[in-house]
Amino acid sequence: MRYGYARVSTIDQNTDAQVQALKAAGCDEVRAEQKTGTKMEGRDELTTLLQFMREGDMLVVTRIDRLARSVADLQKIVGMLKSKGVALQCTEQPVDTSTAAGKAFLDMLGVFAEFETNLRKERQLEGIALAKAKGVYKGRKPKVDREEVKKLKAEGLGATAIARQLGITRQHVNRCLRAVS
Incomplete structure (x- = not known):
């Protein structure tokens, strides 16, 4: 069996193009989800x-960054697939986990996916620092009025x-009380 996996990170994206490409690649079943690729936790479809998946099956993704955005997670996933006798294929990248060159290329793609994520985080932190310096960024608005807690x-x-009564945790109540004091 050929199983497809499609993933997007944000709600303003959709998996339609990936699902279409995976079906065109001959996938018998395609699973899709909207979750971050920077960690494996919470990715129920994956x-x-x-x-x-069982021995002889194949997992198909459009690109490696749809599978994982960290080298550690990518290696963990590939290890799990290998231990089960499952092959990995990408529709847009020449990945073949059965050859040394294909494995090296897979690892390089994983490094670039993680690098891209790290660059995005750096740009975000720079933007936040700049906004704070301008007095524009105040952080998230409090969900609970501390005076109400007091x-x-x-x-x-x-x-x-x-x-x-307020629908929050006891720890949050204690933090509010400490902050008001």
Whole structure:
């Protein structure tokens, strides 16, 4: 069986083009999800595929960065596939995990995907620092009014009761009380 895996990171993207390419590549089943590629946690469709595939199956992706954005995760996934006897193929990149050259190319692509992610993070941090220097960036607006927490505490409610009433955690209540004090 040929299984396809499509992934996008943000809600303003969609997997339609990837799904179409994977079906054109002869995939019997295609799984798609909208999750970050920088970590494996929370990627339920990928986890399902990795658990379900058997010896002789093939996992097909359009590009390596759709599978993983870190070299460590990519190597972990490839190791899992190899241990099960599952091959990996990319529709847009010449990846063949059964040859030394294909494995080296796969590793290089993984390095570039991780490098791109790191560059994006650096640019984001630079932008935040610049916005803070201009006084534009204030951070996320608080979800809970700290004065409300303080008022409920003054009325005699405990941290657990305040948390239940405001729909927050007890730890958050305690942080609010420390910040107001």
